[in-house]
Structure formats: C-alpha cells, structure tokens
Amino acid sequence: MREHDRLFIGGEWAAPAGTGTIDVISPHTEEVIGRVPDGTPADMDAAVAAARRAFDHGPWPRMTPAERAETVGRLSAIYAERQQEMADLVTAEMGSPILFSVFGQAAIPQMVLQYYVDLAASHTWEEERQGMLGPVTVTQEPVGVVAAIVPWNVPQFTLMLKLAPALIAGCTVVAKPSPETPLDTYLLAEWIKEAGIPDGVVNIVPGGREAGAYLVAHPDVDKVSFTGSTAAGRKIGAVCGEQLKRVTLELGGKSAAIILEDADLASTVEGFKMASLMNNGEACAAQTRILAPRSRYDEVADALGAMVGAMAVGDPADYGTEIGPLVAKRQQDRVEDYIRIGQDEGAKIITGGLDRPHDRGWYVAPTVFGNVTNQMRIAREEIFGPVLALIPYEDEDDAVSIANDSDYGLGGSVWTSDVEHGRDVARRIRTGSCGVNLYSLDPNTPFGGYKDSGLGRELGPEGLAAYVEHKSIPRPA
Numbered sequence: 001m002r003e004h005d006r007l008f009i010g011g012e013w014a015a016p017a018g019t020g021t022i023d024v025i026s027p028h029t030e031e032v033i034g035r036v037p038d039g040t041p042a043d044m045d046a047a048v049a050a051a052r053r054a055f056d057h058g059p060w061p062r063m064t065p066a067e068r069a070e071t072v073g074r075l076s077a078i079y080a081e082r083q084q085e086m087a088d089l090v091t092a093e094m095g096s097p098i099l100f101s102v103f104g105q106a107a108i109p110q111m112v113l114q115y116y117v118d119l120a121a122s123h124t125w126e127e128e129r130q131g132m133l134g135p136v137t138v139t140q141e142p143v144g145v146v147a148a149i150v151p152w153n154v155p156q157f158t159l160m161l162k163l164a165p166a167l168i169a170g171c172t173v174v175a176k177p178s179p180e181t182p183l184d185t186y187l188l189a190e191w192i193k194e195a196g197i198p199d200g201v202v203n204i205v206p207g208g209r210e211a212g213a214y215l216v217a218h219p220d221v222d223k224v225s226f227t228g229s230t231a232a233g234r235k236i237g238a239v240c241g242e243q244l245k246r247v248t249l250e251l252g253g254k255s256a257a258i259i260l261e262d263a264d265l266a267s268t269v270e271g272f273k274m275a276s277l278m279n280n281g282e283a284c285a286a287q288t289r290i291l292a293p294r295s296r297y298d299e300v301a302d303a304l305g306a307m308v309g310a311m312a313v314g315d316p317a318d319y320g321t322e323i324g325p326l327v328a329k330r331q332q333d334r335v336e337d338y339i340r341i342g343q344d345e346g347a348k349i350i351t352g353g354l355d356r357p358h359d360r361g362w363y364v365a366p367t368v369f370g371n372v373t374n375q376m377r378i379a380r381e382e383i384f385g386p387v388l389a390l391i392p393y394e395d396e397d398d399a400v401s402i403a404n405d406s407d408y409g410l411g412g413s414v415w416t417s418d419v420e421h422g423r424d425v426a427r428r429i430r431t432g433s434c435g436v437n438l439y440s441l442d443p444n445t446p447f448g449g450y451k452d453s454g455l456g457r458e459l460g461p462e463g464l465a466a467y468v469e470h471k472s473i474p475r476p477a
C-alpha cells in the first residue's frame with residue numbers, strides 16, 4: 001500500500017488544502033493499493049503560484065540550455081537506473097502487461113527524456129538573420145508556465161512528451177495526472193528532487209476533471225498541453241481559444257491497418273499484437289480497424305482470430321501475460337457495451353465476446369469482429385480496449401478511402417511485401433503517423449493527430465517548438 005498525504009509543490013512535500021483523497025485500485029485484484037490527496041482549486045492555485053515564481057524569478061529560464069540539459073540529464077540517469085520500479089508501479093496501477101510496461105511505461109519515457117537532453121546541444125536557440133531591412137537576431141524563449149494534463153493509459157510516456165521538452169526549453173510545469181494513475185508521479189517527483197531540478201520548476205497535483213479544468217483556465221498558465229479524450233480536448237481547446245493560450249492536444253484515434261494483397265500474413269498478424277493490442281488495446285494509436293482485401297478476407301479472419309484467441313490473458317505482473325485487466329470497472333463496462341453494440345449492429349464475433357476470462361479483476365476477452373462495415377459504431381468510435389474490427393475492401397483505392405473515412409487521424413499502418421509501395425500508400429493516409437509493416441513512435445520524430453485526433457505535434461524537434469516563443473530583435477544596418 002502506497003499512501004501519500006502530500007503534494008509536490010514548490011520543491012516541497014506540501015500539505016493539501018482539502019481533505020479529499022483518491023483511492024488507487026488494482027485492476028487485477030480490485031483491492032486498494034494506494035491513496036493520494038484529491039487536488040482542489042486551492043492546491044492548483046498554490047502549484048501555479050510556485051511555477052509562476054520559478055519562471056518569473058527563479059534560475060531555470062535564465063540558465064543556458066546546456067545548464068538545463070545537465071540538470072535534466074541527472075534526472076534521465078536516475079530514471080535509467082530505476083526504470084524497473086516505474087514499470088512495476090504502472091503495471092500495478094493500471095494493469096499494463098509487465099512485458100509491455102518495461103518498454104512502454106518506463107524505457108520509452110526515459111528515452112524521450114534523454115532525447116531532449118541531447119537535443120539541447122544541437123538545437124538552434126538563437127540565430128542571426130540578414131533581414132530584408134537590416135540585421136535581425138531571432139531567439140527562442142520558453143513559453144512560460146505549462147499545464148500538463150495526462151491520461152491513465154501511458155501515464156509516464158504522455159507526461160514525458162510534455163515535461164522533457166518543456167524543461168529543456170526553460171518552462172516551469174504544473175502536472176495533473178489522472179485519478180487512476182497518480183502513484184507513478186510520486187516516484188518521478190522523488191527523482192526530480194534527487195536530480196536537483198530547482199524548486200517550483202515541476203509541481204504535481206493529482207485530481208479529477210474539475211481540478212484539470214480549473215488548471216486549464218488559470219490566468220497564470222501560459223500554455224496547456226493535454227493528452228486525453230477528444231471530448232475533453234474540445235472543451236480545453238475552447239477555453240484556450242477564448243484566452244488565447246498556447247495549446248497542444250493529443251486526443252483519440254481509430255487507426256486503420258491496411259493489409260495489402262501481397263502481405264505475408266503470418267508476420268502481419270503477429271505484428272498486430274503490438275500495433276493493435278499493445279497495452280490491452282488501451283492505446284490512442286492502436287490499429288483497431290483491420291482492412292483486408294476481400295480476396296483474402298477468410299484467410300485473414302482465420303489467422304487473426306487464431307492469434308487473438310490464443311493471447312495469454314491474466315495477471316499483468318506475470319511476464320507471460322499478453323493482455324491484462326482494463327484500468328477500471330468503468331472501462332470494462334464501456335468495452336463490453338461496445339461488444340454488445342457490435343453484435344446488435346450485425347457484426348460477427350470471430351473470437352472473444354462477453355464471457356469474461358477471469359471472475360476477479362476487470363478483464364475482457366480480446367475480441368475480433370468480422371463482417372464489419374466502416375459505418376458501424378464499432379468502426380467509427382474509439383473503444384479503448386482489446387476489440388478489433390475486420391473490414392473487407394475491394395481494391396487499394398477503396399482501402400485508402402475506408403482508412404481515411406474517419407473523424408480521427410492519429411495513426412495507421414500498411415502491411416506488404418513491397419516496402420516502397422507501402423510507403424506510397426502510407427503517404428495517402430491522412431494521419432499524423434503511418435507505419436509500414438509495424439507501428440511505432442520514435443522519440444526523434446513528430447507524433448500527433450490530424451482531424452479530431454488533436455492539434456500540434458509532440459516528440460522530435462517539433463515537440464520542442466511547442467514550448468518556445470520566437471522573438472525577433474532587429475537593429476539598424
């Protein structure tokens with residue numbers, strides 16, 4: 001049991017203003033495994049004030065990028081050393097299979113941190129331009145106090161996409177983790193303190209929607225970076241629009257994997273374990289629409305059904321587990337509702353369905369639906385669980401048009417024996433990323449969404465650009 005009765009504000013373990021608490025419940029045992037304060041508006045005020053002070057008067061924005069990189073590099077080294085602890089903790093909080101967790105919940109966040117530490121040295125922070133009217137110095141300055149609001153599915157990864165570039169740019173941060181997964185941020189706060197990041201540069205207040213909404217609208221916040229649902233993203237975008245606050249939104253998805261005629265089926269279907277079902281299918285970029293040529297539809301249905309039906313569902317702490325429990329009862333209900341909706345819409349269950357694999361814990365059987373049309377709700381709405389929709393297509397143009405016929409535009413993939421051709425097809429998909437024979441995110445390339453999947457980009461130099469303001473200083477020739 002991890003009990004925390006304090007909040008990380010101004011570099012101290014501060015007493016919360018209220019008395020409310022959040023219970024963290026194991027999705028596997030349904031037992032309480034942790035407790036943290038439930039942040040209130042007064043706590044957000046204190047955290048924003050600390051971040052504001054650190055930005056307006058503290059050393060952080062005035063240090064050179066190299067000095068900041070040295071400090072954040074210490075955090076990265078601690079993170080690298082202790083990442084197994086982080087993986088275990090996230091698995092305990094939200095049910096991520098440990099095999100995925102060591103990579104996606106700990107190693108990748110650390111790689112992102114190190115990527116931005118290294119980028120500080122090569123990034124052009126200031127340049128001299130010969131303008132058309134005379135010489136101009138163009139500088140990049142930190143955008144200010146950043147509100148970082150993250151979901152529960154990849155809590156460290158989504159936080160690090162914000163924290164790492166914000167810190168390197170010289171911003172200060174108030175982070176609000178999800179109520180389902182606050183424990184990992186306490187471990188991170190310990191490491192932040194140990195690394196010697198100055199007081200008030202990072203502040204962390206767990207809380208729910210109201211606390212998040214209060215933080216977004218806070219007049220002393222300069223930029224909001226949000227990862228979560230499209231519904232919440234729209235509200236946050238509206239507030240930021242009204243206040244003309246800088247905003248980055250990473251939202252939902254309903255990504256398509258296109259299997260081309262010439263694809264090697266065995267390796268393609270094996271690839272879907274990661275591309276479509278990573279993290280129990282609780283992944284924004286999961287390829288949950290599988291597009292198969294009609295000529296190979298039955299073959300794909302058999303292979304996909306066999307692969308998904310054989311996945312090991314169980315204790316997420318077990319290294320043999322491929323699918324763990326969903327994060328909460330609410331999520332189990334939601335995913336099961338979609339399985340009912342799919343049946344009502346006339347789709348056919350190839351494997352899985354409503355029989356729960358375990359009585360205790362929030363498990364759902366990994367499920368594949370066949371006979372799906374792209375108009376069905378199970379093909380249009382984000383389910384956020386281990387449920388795949390197999391959709392037939394007639395020819396390549398039809399496949400591209402089905403893939404693009406979505407309100408979302410986050411990820412995608414093309415599976416083929418001809419990688420060059422696969423890349424040409426990928427260029428036609430209106431999403432922020434589209435893999436060929438795999439789906440992955442790389443720390444040094446941009447990630448984000450077209451359409452309802454968001455605004456702006458994270459990762460890569462593009463992710464750093466989201467935390468700077470450009471300033472021109474012209475002078476006489």
Ligand code: NAD
Nearest residue numbers: 150151152177178208209212213228229232250251252284
């Ligand atoms: P959610 O939108 O309900 O909550 C996300 C976070 O925002 C939580 O911390 C929550 O407390 C907070 N929040 C909710 N409403 C808010 C508001 N109006 N103002 C301020 N804060 C608010 O989403 P969730 O259920 O926690 O997470 C699942 C969603 O996240 C899925 O839709 C998934 O696709 C998306 N997601 C997207 C990405 C990406 O990079 N595109 C990554 C992971 C998850």
